[in-house]
Amino acid sequence: MRTSPHFRVATRGTSREINRSIVLNLVRAHQPISRADLARMMNIRRGAISRIVNDLISDGVIFEGATGQAVRGRKPTFLYIDSRRRAVVAADIRASETFMMLADLRGNPTTGVVRMPTARDPRELVPAMAEQIKRLLVENREIDACDGLGVVVPGMVEHSTMRVLHAPTLGWRDVDLREPLAAATGLPVQIENSGRACALAQAWAVREAAGTLRDVVFVSVSDGVGVGVMIHGELLRGRNNVAGEFGHIPISLDGPRCSCGANGCWEAYISNRATLARYFGQPLTHGAPVSGAGPQFTIDDLIARARGRDTQAAAALESTARYLGIGLAAVINTFDPACVYIGGEITRAWDLIEPTARMALAERALTAAAAATDVRPVGATEYPRLRGAAALVVAPAYAVRGVA
Ligand SMILES: [Zn+2]
Numbered sequence: 001m002r003t004s005p006h007f008r009v010a011t012r013g014t015s016r017e018i019n020r021s022i023v024l025n026l027v028r029a030h031q032p033i034s035r036a037d038l039a040r041m042m043n044i045r046r047g048a049i050s051r052i053v054n055d056l057i058s059d060g061v062i063f064e065g066a067t068g069q070a071v072r073g074r075k076p077t078f079l080y081i082d083s084r085r086r087a088v089v090a091a092d093i094r095a096s097e098t099f100m101m102l103a104d105l106r107g108n109p110t111t112g113v114v115r116m117p118t119a120r121d122p123r124e125l126v127p128a129m130a131e132q133i134k135r136l137l138v139e140n141r142e143i144d145a146c147d148g149l150g151v152v153v154p155g156m157v158e159h160s161t162m163r164v165l166h167a168p169t170l171g172w173r174d175v176d177l178r179e180p181l182a183a184a185t186g187l188p189v190q191i192e193n194s195g196r197a198c199a200l201a202q203a204w205a206v207r208e209a210a211g212t213l214r215d216v217v218f219v220s221v222s223d224g225v226g227v228g229v230m231i232h233g234e235l236l237r238g239r240n241n242v243a244g245e246f247g248h249i250p251i252s253l254d255g256p257r258c259s260c261g262a263n264g265c266w267e268a269y270i271s272n273r274a275t276l277a278r279y280f281g282q283p284l285t286h287g288a289p290v291s292g293a294g295p296q297f298t299i300d301d302l303i304a305r306a307r308g309r310d311t312q313a314a315a316a317l318e319s320t321a322r323y324l325g326i327g328l329a330a331v332i333n334t335f336d337p338a339c340v341y342i343g344g345e346i347t348r349a350w351d352l353i354e355p356t357a358r359m360a361l362a363e364r365a366l367t368a369a370a371a372a373t374d375v376r377p378v379g380a381t382e383y384p385r386l387r388g389a390a391a392l393v394v395a396p397a398y399a400v401r402g403v404a
Contacts, residue, residue: 016052019044023052024081024397027062028106032078053079061397081105085142089133089149089187090389092194093118095169095223095259098125100132101383102140103390105147105397107201111140113383122175130184149187150392151177152194152385154224156241162191165241168248168259169224169286190392195220195244196235197388199228202341202378204395205387215337218378219246219328220385221344224259225267229335246331247271251323256284266330269323272299272345279316303349320346321353325360332373333366339374343384347377 019042026041027033039049056062064077087110092099098118102111114132119125137146155167164175182189192200198218214233220226225247229236236243247267248260255264256274268274268284277284279302305313328340346353358375365371378384 019048020052020055023049024056024061027056027079028081031080032065034076034078036076038079086145086147087137087140087143088147088390088393089136089185090386090393091129091133091149091151092383092385092389093125093151093153093170094194095154098129099383099386100129100136101386102136102143103387103394105394107205107387107390107394109383109386109390111136113386118170120170122172122177122180126177126180126184129181133185133187146187148393149181149185149189150197150389151181151189151191152197152389152392153177153191154194154222154226156245157191157193157196158241159237162189164191166260168261188393192388192392193226193228193241194385194388195226195228196237197228197392198226198341198343198378198384199230199388200235200395201384201388201391203230203233204391215335217244217331217335217337217340218384219331219340219342221270221324221342221346222272224271227331229337231335231337246327249327249330251326257286258284259286266323266327270320270327270346275299275316275320275346276302278319279313299345300348303345303352306349306352314352317349317353318356321356322360324353325357325362326364328357328361328375329364329370332361332370333364336370337373339376341376341378341384343378343380345380347379350377 022042023038026038030037035046035049035053038053039046042049053062057064062079062081065080086105087102088105090101090103096118097115099113099115101109101113104110114136116128116132119128133149137143153164153167154169155172156165157163158165162178164172164177166173167175178189178191195218198220199216202218203214203216214230216230218228227244227246229244238244248258248262248265250262250264251266251269252264256268256277257263258265258268274284276297276299302313302316306317331340361375362371365373
């Protein structure tokens, strides 16, 4: 079947492909599920369902498990995603640390998270990551097949080649991680901007739970600020892969120096480093710990101090909350999404920062409805970036083939 990146021609096979994708997604969301339930949900004949299910079983994608209870007639057998011994590796590269875990074929974590310092030189980082990945796979002996490695990076990624075009907080320009990581691990490798991967994973995770959520934005606040935009169910990339880089919209012409080299970007006001620098009364610097903070003092410590009546810490967070809200207004006025998700350590202080962020958003949102846009924190313990990395490998398997 001929396909193009922008449209596809309907053929006799098209509806079968779409139904296959729908069945797979329904099993993913509702497993364990019977053929009869699938037929009811999709409103198509049992025979048609059985043909699709049998194909998926023979492809090794889903399997039949326990027999269920039926009030009368034949007992149904339940269907599952075949995730028993297969895994994917998820990696989240940040300026300070790199995090990794294994996930199942639904993108859910199956191991704890391992972390290591991020070597700024990719020639050191790649072998260090490969070693950790081998250890993870060896330690989890029940896994006998690994479907791939998904990597999220804090920067712009060229979609066709997966080259990292520019990762300001790492000081990387035009870095190829895919080939060396594939060579070092023997795995197929997918690389994407962390904000985009988070938007993809979030939309994918809630698609079945909350109906179709097609317009979402994910704002990931950590060492830098990553933003992923999904409109009509498609990730926004732009012609040159920089679309959605809201971390670098100017809040002020002569604000703090940003990792990208410009002054006054949103990131330079709300990143963890920015909040720490504000607390310690230091200028924002890059590549070294915030002076006065020491390498051990993190945003979590600052949040703990704010809760412990440290008024300076509370004031630093309050400012971050205000700038967060101002930037969110820009995002919402631009895309008018159904929901904006916020990820990162800052969400641990959501109860402290939400009222101020909401107020700043309301001041700048262009309508009352825009001001009331759903803004939801995604807890750091949910590892949205690692889930995003896993989704890079597993989500395409659920998409209609040739379209993903
Ligand atoms: Zn910037």
